[in-house]
Amino acid sequence: MVALRRVDKKRFKELTYPHLEFLYNVALKYSGNKYDAEDLVQETMVTGYTKFQQLRDEKSCRAWLFTILRNHFLRERKQFLKRPYLDDGSSYLDYISDEKSSGFVDRLIEKDANKELHRVLATISEKFQSPLILYYMEEMTYQEISKYLDIPIGTVMSRLARGKRHLKKGLLKSSGRKKSAGKIIQMMNLIMLH
Amino acid sequence: MDCATFSSWLENRDSYDLSEADRAMKHAIVCAECKDLLHNDEELERFVTRMFQYEMMDERLVGKIDRSLDSAGLKRGFRGGIAAAFAVVAVAVLFFVFIPGRGNFSSMDEFGQYVVQEHREHGKITPLFEKIGDIGQWGQDNLHHSLDVNTLPAGNIKIVGGRICTIKNCEFAHLLYQDGKQFYSLFAVSGDEIGFDLEPGRIYSLTVSNVKLHVWIKQKMVYALTG
Numbered sequence: 001m002v003a004l005r006r007v008d009k010k011r012f013k014e015l016t017y018p019h020l021e022f023l024y025n026v027a028l029k030y031s032g033n034k035y036d037a038e039d040l041v042q043e044t045m046v047t048g049y050t051k052f053q054q055l056r057d058e059k060s061c062r063a064w065l066f067t068i069l070r071n072h073f074l075r076e077r078k079q080f081l082k083r084p085y086l087d088d089g090s091s092y093l094d095y096i097s098d099e100k101s102s103g104f105v106d107r108l109i110e111k112d113a114n115k116e117l118h119r120v121l122a123t124i125s126e127k128f129q130s131p132l133i134l135y136y137m138e139e140m141t142y143q144e145i146s147k148y149l150d151i152p153i154g155t156v157m158s159r160l161a162r163g164k165r166h167l168k169k170g171l172l173k174s175s176g177r178k179k180s181a182g183k184i185i186q187m188m189n190l191i192m193l194h
Numbered sequence: 195m196d197c198a199t200f201s202s203w204l205e206n207r208d209s210y211d212l213s214e215a216d217r218a219m220k221h222a223i224v225c226a227e228c229k230d231l232l233h234n235d236e237e238l239e240r241f242v243t244r245m246f247q248y249e250m251m252d253e254r255l256v257g258k259i260d261r262s263l264d265s266a267g268l269k270r271g272f273r274g275g276i277a278a279a280f281a282v283v284a285v286a287v288l289f290f291v292f293i294p295g296r297g298n299f300s301s302m303d304e305f306g307q308y309v310v311q312e313h314r315e316h317g318k319i320t321p322l323f324e325k326i327g328d329i330g331q332w333g334q335d336n337l338h339h340s341l342d343v344n345t346l347p348a349g350n351i352k353i354v355g356g357r358i359c360t361i362k363n364c365e366f367a368h369l370l371y372q373d374g375k376q377f378y379s380l381f382a383v384s385g386d387e388i389g390f391d392l393e394p395g396r397i398y399s400l401t402v403s404n405v406k407l408h409v410w411i412k413q414k415m416v417y418a419l420t421g
Contacts, residue, residue: 009263017256024251038255045259046266093201093231117245136246142208161208168238 012052016045019062022138023069029133030073030126032118043076044069063148074126092169120170128163131156195221200228204235299362299388302409306402308361309418312368313379313405316359317420323355323370332356333382337367339415341382346371347397347408348419351378364388378421385414392416 023044027037047068048055055064121129130149134140142160146153195203195217203210203218222229299305316322326332333341336358351371359368364387371378385392392398392411400407408419 012263020256020259021248021251024255025248028249029246034252038252038258041255042259042262046262049263049266091201091205093205093235113241113245114249117242133246136243137248139243157209161206164208164242165205167242171242172238 008052009049012049015055015058015061016048016065019065020045022062023065025137026066026133027069027073029118029121029137030069030129032122040069040072043072047072066148070126070130092165092172116171116174120167120174123170124163124166128159128166131159132163132167135160197221197225197228200225201231204228204231299390301390302392302398302400303402305388305390306400306407306409306418309366309379309381310402310405310407310420312359312361312366312381313420314403316357316368317370317379318377320354320370323357323368326353326356326369329353329356329369333367337365337382337384339382339384340413341367341369341415342412343369343380343382343417346380346419347410348378348421349373376421378419380420381418383416385411385416388416 020041023041024037027040027044028034031037031040044065048065051068055061121132124132131145134145134148138144140148142153142156145156145160149156151159200218200221203214207215218232222232299308329343330340333339336356348371351373354370354372354377356367356369359366361381361383364383367382369380369382371380392409394411396410398409400409405420408417410417
């Protein structure tokens with residue numbers, strides 16, 4: 001006979017809702033906009049709810065939800081995997097070394113840094129995105145990222161190195177396009193205050 | 195370490211051994227250009243970290259998720275109901291297609307094979323059989339049918355005891371008789387449970403796997419006696 005097991009919704013919420021902000025921010029980095037991010041989180045939560053019995057260790061709930069979200073992202077947005085690899089072989093340090101000072105940061109801020117970050121992230125393959133997100137946003141160690149993504153630590157290190165190169169180069173390139181800085185300091189202060 | 199190696203290290207720090215960091219730092223102390231590069235890269239690193247900071251989540255998202263979960267629960271229940279209904283129908287189909295009617299024996303031969311097998315497997319294990327005082331009453335109590343075993347087509351056999359057994363979903367009374375060292379099994383089952391016809395008053399004799407068997411029907415009860 002078919003056994004219909006009832007999911008304890010209250011327990012599900014207790015365990016998963018504290019991770020909503022984390023999921024939303026990962027989804028935001030993946031998708032690049034809040035609407036897609038919200039959809040991704042909702043899909044993740046529904047999948048998590050229907051598969052709640054598969055969660056063996058409650059302590060690993062955050063990683064479990066992350067895996068579901070990542071799988072949704074990969075499955076439903078396959079076109080993102082075919083993103084151009086945007087590596088012309090040049091070094092991002094070339095962009096830094098042209099600068100007398102760290103003026104690139106000001107210009108990035110001027111260009112709405114969050115949008116720039118999302119734009120550049122969107123050009124990077126997921127296999128580099130995920131380690132970057134966990135490293136910068138969650139401040140995870142290589143070891144922790146390795147466990148989360150279930151990949152060898154050496155792979156984490158090389159993917160992080162390559163991911164950072166793409167990310168930094170993308171950001172610096174975008175800052176270089178528009179050199180006429182406006183009220184840089186004022187905006188920087190605004191960002192800092194925010 | 196030279197400037198080129200320093201740049202390479204700076205750009206790929208995550209994949210370099212930690213010992214390289216010491217050498218790179220020593221180079222940065224003596225090379226102003228690389229020191230600037232390091233300073234700028236660190237600033238960029240801090241900037242990127244800041245950009246990755248959590249952004250505020252729309253509080254309405256929690257409500258949306260609540261509704262999604264409610265909806266998922268309903269769908270789940272609906273799907274579960276369909277699955278359960280489907281399972282019930284499947285079981286019913288299996289029951290009617292593959293399982294013959296209760297106690298249906300297609301022939302006397304088949305009936306004989308089953309009772310002889312039961313006799314062989316259990317017909318000598320006397321502890322299985324309880325002592326019986328009034329057989330008629332025992333039959334009524336255990337099989338809900340009275341048994342008429344006053345006249346048997348065998349000689350001086352004495353009852354050892356009785357048990358209820360199930361053969362092909364039919365409840366049988368299994369009475370054990372003994373004549374010296376020889377054991378005899380008498381099986382009794384309601385005539386409604388078998389799937390073949392017997393002529394009342396006639397005793398059918400057959401041999402199944404070298405075991406002689408007598409079968410007859412009396413007052414709607416079918417009897418089979420080995421030996």
